[in-house]
Amino acid sequence: MAQLVFLLVGSDSLRRRWFVAAGLAVVLLALGLAVLADASAWLTRICSVLLGLVFLLHGALVLLAAMGGGLAQAGRIDLLRGLALMVLAVLILGAPVGGSLAAALLLACGFAVDGGLRIFGGLLIRFQAWRGVVFWGAAEILLAVLLVLGWPVPHGQAIPFVVSLLLLYSGWVLLRLSLSLRALEPEAAILLLPLFGGRGWQDNAPVLLGDPGPAIPEHPLTLHVWTPVGSAEVTRRRPVVDRYAAAVDRHGVVSTGHIALEAGALYISHYPFEEVGLDERSFAHVLRATAENDVRGRFQPSLAVEVAEWCEPDARLTFRRYDQRRLRAYWASYRQDDTYNVSNRNCAICVVTALEAALEGRLATPRPWLRILRLFCNPDIWIAAMLRKHASSITWTPGSVLDYARALRNVTEPHESHPAERLRAALRLLVRGA
Numbered sequence: 057m058a059q060l061v062f063l064l065v066g067s068d069s070l071r072r073r074w075f076v077a078a079g080l081a082v083v084l085l086a087l088g089l090a091v092l093a094d095a096s097a098w099l100t101r102i103c104s105v106l107l108g109l110v111f112l113l114h115g116a117l118v119l120l121a122a123m124g125g126g127l128a129q130a131g132r133i134d135l136l137r138g139l140a141l142m143v144l145a146v147l148i149l150g151a152p153v154g155g156s157l158a159a160a161l162l163l164a165c166g167f168a169v170d171g172g173l174r175i176f177g178g179l180l181i182r183f184q185a186w187r188g189v190v191f192w193g194a195a196e197i198l199l200a201v202l203l204v205l206g207w208p209v210p211h212g213q214a215i216p217f218v219v220s221l222l223l224l225y226s227g228w229v230l231l232r233l234s235l236s237l238r239a240l241e242p243e244a245a246i247l248l249l250p251l252f253g254g255r256g257w258q259d260n261a262p263v264l265l266g267d268p269g270p271a272i273p274e275h276p277l278t279l280h281v282w283t284p285v286g287s288a289e290v291t292r293r294r295p296v297v298d299r300y301a302a303a304v305d306r307h308g309v310v311s312t313g314h315i316a317l318e319a320g321a322l323y324i325s326h327y328p329f330e331e332v333g334l335d336e337r338s339f340a341h342v343l344r345a346t347a348e349n350d351v352r353g354r355f356q357p358s359l360a361v362e363v364a365e366w367c368e369p370d371a372r373l374t375f376r377r378y379d380q381r382r383l384r385a386y387w388a389s390y391r392q393d394d395t396y397n398v399s400n401r402n403c404a405i406c407v408v409t410a411l412e413a414a415l416e417g418r419l420a421t422p423r424p425w426l427r428i429l430r431l432f433c434n435p436d437i438w439i440a441a442m443l444r445k446h447a448s449s450i451t452w453t454p455g456s457v458l459d460y461a462r463a464l465r466n467v468t469e470p471h472e473s474h475p476a477e478r479l480r481a482a483l484r485l486l487v488r489g490a
Contacts (some may be wrong), residue, residue, distance in 0.1 A: 057441035059230060059251060061431045062237075064260030064468065066417025067246040069424040070237055076425060077234035081227045087222030091216050101116035104215045117435035134412040148215060160214035164203035171196030177449035181399050183345040185254055189449060210489045245382070245416055247409075255400065256449060257409050261416075262385030273380040275320030277414060279407065280359055281371040284313040293362055312398070313454040314366075317407045318359060319380065319414075324357035328396045345400035345451070354398030373461050377469060383392040386413040404452035411461060418468045436466040 062070060070077070119138035144166075147159045166459055174193030178186040201211065209217045236249045246252070247261035294311070316325035329352040342349055356362050363369075387410060421427045431437050440463035442458055452460075 057432070057437060058226075058233065060441050060444060061428055061437065063246055063252075063416055063421045064410060064431065064464075065424050065427055066424065067237060067240055067244075067418040068242070068417060069422070069427075070246075071240060071242070073424065074234045074238040077230055077237070080397060081231035081234060084223050084227030084230065088220045088227060091223065092220035104148055107215055107219050108145045109417060110145075111141045111148065112145035114438060115139070115145060116440050117433075138212045155220060157211045160203050160206070160211045163214060163218055164200040167196045167203070168200035171200065173446070174449055179346050180343055181450055182196045183255055183400055245413065247412060257405055258412075260386055260389040260409065261413055262389070264381060264385055264485075270380075272377055273319070277317065277319045277375040277378045277383070277411075279373045279458065280316045280318060280362075280369040280413070281373070281454050282314040282367070282369050283371060283455055283458070307402045312402075314362075314369075315403050315407045315454040315457055316356065316359065316362065316369075317410055319378075319383060322384060322387065323356065323358050324390075324407060324410050325362060326394075326396060326401070326403045327356055328352070328355055329354045329394075339428055343399050343451075345397055349399070350399055350401075351396050353394040353401075355391055355394065371458055372463065373458065375411075375414075375461075375465055375469065377418060379416065379418070380414070383410060383414040386410050399451040402451070404454050404457045408447075408452050408457045411457075411464070415464060415468060431467070434467055436463040440467070 113226075115138045119142070140162075144159065144162045147162065165444055171193040174196065175190050178189035178193065203211075203214050203218075233249070236251065237246070240246065240249065241263075244263050245258075245261040247258040248263075252258045252261075314325075314327070316323065318324075359369075390406060390410070419427055419431070436448055443460040443463070447456055447460075
């Protein structure tokens with residue numbers, strides 16, 4: 057999540073104060089080592105309370121974000137995830153000083169599920185760094201097994217042990233980020249830092265000279281989305297798969313949908329030069345992000361052309377505030393290569409990286425650390441970070457980009473949907489349901 061927060065605040069606000077992040081990273085590393093070395097009763101209780109409060113806050117924010125759009129439209133995965141986090145928080149907070157076996161088992165389940173998803177994504181997609189992803193997924197599963205066995209860390213110390221790991225990991229990431237910021241050239245985008253380059257998707261991030269453009273450009277930035285269900289004649293519904301991956305029509309053809317970005321005369325849409333034949337049997341093979349699946353692509357000239365060739369998009373999302381210069385610079389670099397790959401260089405990846413380039417530094421401020429603290433308390437940041445993390449392990453799809461962009465718009469243009477308004481809307485729905 058720190059990557060996304062730093063992206064929105066921007067390098068200009070953070071570069072001159074890189075030492076603050078470095079100092080905080082050292083504190084986190086020292087605290088993590090202290091917790092790891094000393095598991096006394098009082099320290100165990102403090103760790104339990106802190107971890108419980110973090111899970112409680114996270115679960116409440118996830119539930120709020122899910123219900124704020126209407127209970128009838130709330131994502132089942134977000135609701136279940138929020139409820140699971142709340143249950144885990146209650147178990148941790150209510151556990152005695154000696155710890156809770158149930159809490160340790162739930163933590164193990166969390167690591168096992170996350171590790172399994174990493175391994176599944178790495179083996180399925182086979183992108184450039186897939187072996188590293190599989191390794192970390194296996195490490196998470198091994199950690200889950202050790203937590204279940206209660207060795208070498210007993211069940212009573214599982215909570216402070218996990219807290220120490222989280223502190224050490226957070227400190228390491230923050231230290232790398234702060235040192236990279238120190239060395240970053242003023243003209244370069246923060247997206248060019250190594251922490252953002254795991255899949256090579258940010259290689260086209262802009263390097264700009266001169267003053268930035270207007271905060272509110274003349275033309276809005278609009279995402280046009282053809283969801284898999286909305287762009288195919290689907291007879292057999294699979295809600296989660298249809299929403300985030302692909303839908304199968306009545307002829308057995310797989311539809312992944314499409315997404316494009318429009319900002320005035322600028323139109324960003326990456327499409328294969330010839331239709332990639334996808335059916336349920338070949339879909340898994342075509343998903344591999346290997347060179348053998350690279351095909352020639354084309355850049356569609358306008359929305360009108362796409363509608364004439366296919367159909368109207370079934371979803372749209374608009375941003376009023378963005379950096380038009382960064383967006384144009386990104387597109388000028390990206391379109392030098394028309395190679396298309398279903399999993400590593402598709403329409404969704406093209407659009408989401410363009411969107412991130414346009415939103416970099418959108419929340420810049422002379423007091424960046426106060427802004428960062430407020431962002432960490434925003435439920436939409438948690439949702440966006442979750443979607444971003446999952447996409448880095450597998451790929452971006454039109455459905456996931458739509459949800460990610462909606463969360464980012466709630467953060468960057470809060471007047472559109474303030475958290476307090478979403479809370480009131482959720483409460484009204486609950487009252488009506490009762």
